[in-house]
Amino acid sequence: MDEMLGFFEDIQQDLQVVERELRSVVRTQNSLLTETSIHLLNAGGKRLRPALSLFGAKFYNFNLEKVLPLAVALELIHMSSLVHDDVVDASMTRRGAPTVKAKWGNSISTHIGTYFFARSLILLARYEETPLISKILSDTSVKMCEGEIQQISASFDLQQSLRDYLYRIKRKTALLIAASVQLGAVACGAPRSIHLPLRRYGHSIGMAFQITDDILDIVSNQGQLGKPVGGDLRQGIITLPVIYALARSDRQERLEELVHKVEKSEEEVQESIRIIRGCGAIEYSFEIALKYIRKAKEELKSLPNIPTRLTLSSAADFVGIRKF
């Protein structure tokens, strides 16, 4: 996924400022808290949401100072949800590095996640004059939790529709990405005619991003993914390729049995993957992702034709072709 960094060239210097600010705001008197926070920041991440907010800001009177607190807050909210996610799924690695949970336990993870979230609020409080920013982000945060809970209540549940899946990934991923692009513009004072198409662009690439993520969890390999393949299957998370395969595969009954099993052996995970790959589920899921990518690019047409517009268009294409 590192190729995505190529799109960040235009904003590389600004992103470095974001990175410095990120490190500065999480620092605190408590050494355990500082150590854990720095570990999380060092574990990487593409800073996709800050980058998207900077791109959004380019469409209207770009001013780094105005968008900086937002950019940092978006990454903190995102990282907060990753850390809380680690409490959930008991996964012990993320991006190849040990998760906070594996290193410090559930309790620390929970509080660090909340700490990052609360820290973001202090930054957002600077946008007194632009209450839309806080409003959209509180609404998004509530919906992100709903998505997570939905994912847990639906785990190992074979009766899921495409609609359930889309409801879930919208909350889990797309809304925060949509908010990132939109609010970058809002922070610089952009009117609705600019920030609404940006939001819709963000929503569509967010959906495509999660779908390709879910595809990669099945067709990638551990080296590329930075975590074991089939993680979703192991956790009982029913993603789009699985929903398709459960409905269409000629080995449907065997797949039901495998997916439903709470403790799967490595061989059972591999067998599930073979069934899913063998029935056209990957191609189908990829088609849905492509629909969102086309929609995203369509949204860009109503925006001013600045160089960033082309960058966002290429970024949308990239979501569809990354590493598989």
Add this chain to the structure above:
Amino acid sequence: MDEMLGFFEDIQQDLQVVERELRSVVRTQNSLLTETSIHLLNAGGKRLRPALSLFGAKFYNFNLEKVLPLAVALELIHMSSLVHDDVVDASMTRRGAPTVKAKWGNSISTHIGTYFFARSLILLARYEETPLISKILSDTSVKMCEGEIQQISASFDLQQSLRDYLYRIKRKTALLIAASVQLGAVACGAPRSIHLPLRRYGHSIGMAFQITDDILDIVSNQGQLGKPVGGDLRQGIITLPVIYALARSDRQERLEELVHKVEKSEEEVQESIRIIRGCGAIEYSFEIALKYIRKAKEELKSLPNIPTRLTLSSAADFVGIRKF
């Protein structure tokens, strides 16, 4: 602790409105999320923070509509921290009822806690005209997390001073109580000459409240407490009576050994309690709590002499005499 409800008589009807609102805001499409939220609300709680915000509001142009979103948000923030605390300490009961964690697991607890917190932000977004409310509550939330992390990093650590302890309980308890009384008045438009003394009053009763809580954990019994006595000792949380006893008891070395032990038998917990009770640690801690109570009552003197002032004064006294 149910006697405290006596002080709430003047505001009982308003508290019922808060209760209805609380139940209405947590409702959502997801049935697991709604079920868990209602379970948490039914598990009780005195609604101390909403009540204190209503009392604060009485000092300046009381208007229930103005203070209601704040009152509900305060309880949500408090409950969020309780639920996240349950992830931390692995305690399986709270107030006699099974905790969310015991019933639904760590992952759900983490997300419900964050859900409550995020819900509170939507309510707080209504105070666009009064940015002080969001500012104080984001700052308080960050510090609450710092307090929790501090508690974890200091667990089983025998080298703790009174100062470390006060730093911790300020963040863990006092700041949110201080904010509750202060912001109730702020929400109704009160000037600094009113909301600042209220904040200081709240800070002092918050400190006293946590100290008596820590005393009760040692001298109470399971029936009164609604959870097993000695819980803090078991979790390695070094509270004020323990700090005193470690410095002053003539059985100091044995206590060090017992407190430091990560897995304590019931007999070892009881032995620790006997050593702590036997050296004057309870009387000492009670003295410190009383100092805060006197300070709280002192703060009230600069406020208008309305009936609520007497209620707050009695409430402060009550913190010192509850159930032991």
